[in-house]
Amino acid sequence: MKYYIGLDIGGTTIKCGLVDETGKIIEKDSVKTSIKGEEILQNIETIVSQFKSEKPITAIGVSAPGIVQKDGFMTTGGAIKDFFGINLKEEIEKRTDIKTTVENDANAAAFAEQWKGNAIGFHNYYCMVVGTGIGGGLIINDQIYRGGHGMAGELGMMSVMNVDNDQHLELNSLSFTGATVFGLLNYYNHHSDKPEVTDARVIYELADKKDKLALESLDFFYTALAKGIINLMVALDPEIVLIGGGISANSQFMEGLQAKIADLKSRNSDVRDLTFAEVKPAKLRNDAGIIGAVYRAIQAN
Missing domain, CATH: 3.30.420.40 (ATPase, nucleotide binding domain)
Known part of the structure; x- marks a missing residue:
């Protein structure tokens, strides 16, 4: 051994x-x-x-x-x-x-999902890690695709949401809008006059109580993530998209993200009738x- x-x-x-x-x-x-x-x-x-x-x-x-x-x-x-x-x-x-x-x-x-996880049997897929920022690994024909400069799959740099013209443009990126820390928590804390929240679970708890800002923060977060994933779908048409990171263990997160993807897809006549990859949690977390x-x-x- x-x-x-x-x-x-x-x-x-x-x-x-x-x-x-x-x-x-x-x-x-x-x-x-x-x-x-x-x-x-x-x-x-x-x-x-x-x-x-x-x-x-x-x-x-x-x-x-x-x-x-x-x-x-x-x-x-x-x-x-x-x-x-x-x-x-x-x-x-x-x-x-x-x-x-x-x-x-x-x-x-x-690679882990290909060996021991939920990508077994798939040959073309994307693994997105949602955490402090957004990272991603792109597998094409069973091989990691690195691109010409080693940064293929880095969807966190993708522009997905509007920001004020006088702000740094990185603030409209997927990492700064659709990540757990730089996206969800930052959005909530920026618009809140209460003590800083450092755990995304608190926002979900507040949303369960119909807290307006918590619901607004989650909608912003899901919209950013869904836009990034839909852009990936139409660009590369993966067989499956796996979501990793600690938040992927939260069933409310996955349900909210899947619902937002379906909503945005239904409102876009160009992609409404296309078959998209399933989006599900990574197994190995x-x-x-x-x-x-x-x-x-x-x-x-």
Whole structure:
């Protein structure tokens, strides 16, 4: 039996797991993500050292935010600014002496669903991760599609909602309107005179009580997400769209999103009668980054 280390570097935590060659997570843990790149690398070194003391490690798979090139070079690093312009694969290999594969977090989630999740049997699909921002992994003919510059599938950059002309245009992007933090929570807090809400579940609870602002915030959020997904549908016609991220476990979220997609589709005569892909939750949720990163490591070895 071969063993691998899966690392899922997120904006809040680094999730880590000891995974066998069948995709079973034997042990997992998490540590807080530092804002400093050097501290993150030191934490990774400690994590790897711990797992190495338990099992012989064949390779390390890393899921990381930002635009990641095939060779592990980080064109961008999401919220981790110290990762911009570094080769993360080389940095980790230098510190651990273990062969490492680095993949964009949304691509890793897409790979995980292909291996062990709800994309089994599909050859052309999109995996959208809804969290602090929006990420996405695009699979075409069973292969990840990276595009000419490594940023294919990054629907978070897509413009979907109107903003004032004197604002930064990124504020009309899917990440700043249809994400859980930058979209839903930001919209609610920006229009509220109450204490800041930091948990999307609070907005759903308020909406259940017919709170006007909560309902308005959810409608804005769903509209942005639905527009982005419909744009994807007409551009690439995937077989299925899987939604990952913590909020995908919320049945109210999925029902609201599906209803908004159906509503917008019904009001557009160009697409009203077209058959669209099913939109459903990803299966692996919080384990997707670890499992997908390991799957890539297995493929590379």
